[in-house]
Amino acid sequence: MAKKKITLAVTGLNNTDNPGPGVPVIRAVKESEDLDVRVIGLVYENLEPGIYMEGLCDRIFQIPYPSSGSNELIERIEKIHLQEKIDVLIPNFDAELFSFMKNEQRLLEKGIHTFLPNLKQFQEREKDKLPEFGKKYDVKVPGSINLGSTNQISDMEDKFDYPVMIKGQFYDAYETNNEEQVKQAFYKISSKWGLPVIAQEFVKGIEVNVVALGDGKGNTIAAVPMRKQYITDKGKAWGGITLADEKMMELTRSIIQKTNWKGGMELEMIKTSKGEYYLIEINPRIPAWVYLAVGAGQNIPEALIKLALGQEVQPMTSYKIGKMFVRYSYDMIVDLEKFAAISMNKEI
Template sequence: MGKQRIRLAVTGLNNTDSPGPGVPFIRGVKESDIFDVHIIGLVYENLEPGIYMEGLCDRIFQIPYPSSGSDELIERIEYIHQQEKIDVLVPNFDAELFSFMKNEERLRKQGIQTFLPTLTQFQEREKHRLPEYGKKYGIRVPASLNLGSLGQITEMEDKFDYPVMVKGQFYDAIQAGNKEQVKQAFMKISAKWGLPVIVQEFVSGTEVNVVALGDGKGNTVGAVPMRKQYITDKGKAWGGITLADEKMLELTRSVIGQTKWRGGMELELIKTRAGEYYLVEINPRIPAWVYLAVGAGQNIPEALVKLALGMEVKPMQAYKIGKMFVRYSYDMIVDLEKFAAISMNKEI
């Protein structure tokens, strides 16, 4: 039997020091035994490295930022669909998910399948709602406070000792050791991601993560835990190793089972010296280190595409322990023509 031909559109092709999940996602799907994929890369900026990587995408289209309004983004997707006939669309950024979730039905009617969390699932795990999430699902989470103004820092000081973590709604986490540092972090993050800015109690321990995929019915289709071995100044994993950690997997299965999570997710956890796990964040999409899961034996990108197409997917349980990933920077020499084409025509 030949492979099934599909046309897959993917966002998040920025592969810089704060990498997007697009490139590793595409690499995973290209290793599939069942799909022959035609890749349509969707980019926001004309310097996203995924545009210039040989053999990665078959077509590239620039799309407008979600902040310019859902309609403009979705209309652009519909225009691309007329040319490219997209079978499956996989968005990879937190900030764009809302637009795609809201328009899931509109896209499906035209034949574009997605596999995204529901709005309820997406909203209840937002950072400023994490304490209630922890209570509801029986998970330890650090105490936190939502700051709507600088005046609330005094209230925060009554509750927490320094250091604290200061976080944006979508991205960014800055450790602050005193009032002045909290103020600076607040100004920087609120300017970028708006309010509220979340201040979280600092939990000391080892940072561990799980990449997982839920089928929307409460089953965990895949889950691979890892420990970051090298972290950039942006807090991104630049190296990591898969772990044998049944407790992390149990916690993941519990979250997916109770919430009936639909789609990819990343659980960010702190393991304390006492062996307790604190959930510090849930990212509602596939993380940028997903290729480690593929390398360890769980092709989560392929499984997500299968779920989007309504195919049967058997849960993957085994994975190789002690598999490592190491990221690297790599200079590509590219011709100005490609850059000019994406800048002028918004497509290649």
């Protein structure tokens, strides 16, 4: 059977020490047996490594940051669409999702399909609302306080013992051991991601994660759990291994069923020595380590494209246990022309 030809636009090509999911998403769809994918890379910065990787993207376009206004971002996408006829768009950054969710219908009318959570799903799992999420869906979550200023640090100290995790709304998390460290983390995060800054109770245990895909009707289409084996100073997994963990899978299926989650997600949990699971974060998109799931037998990006196009996708229920991924950095030698082209023309 001939492969279905599609044009896919992907963001998140920053494969640095804080990697975006774009490159592994593209690698995954290129392995599809059903889809023949032409890839349009959408970048914010002219030094995102995905721009320069050979054989990754067919075209590259620079797009404006969502902070410059959703309308400007969507108009740029529509202009690119006139040239390239995008079938499916997979955004990979938390900070841009709001713009794409809000404009889902507008994009669809132009023929650009997405498969994203709705605004209610997106907002109720935000880090500053996690305690309410835990109560509503019967999931254990660590205690947290939303800090609007450093004056609230004493309230936080009344409630939690050190260490305390200090987190940004979208990204960044720091383990702090005293008031001075809390202040440093607060200023660092608030200047970058705004307020509130979240102070979260520290739960001792092993960090485990699940990458999953919900169909929007309560069904789990894919789910693969892993344990981080090597973590960078930014808290990113630089190595991980797939696990056999039925309890974690049940928790994932339950959250997807109760929320009717639509799209990719990553559940970050702490497993305590007593075998209890605390949900510390839900990332509302495919994570950067998704290629491990592909290697273990579940091609989540491919399934997401099919769902976006309205195709029937059967749930994937098995995966290989004990599969590992190890990241590495790699120096690419590139010509200045490419850098100049993306800097000046905003496209290659």
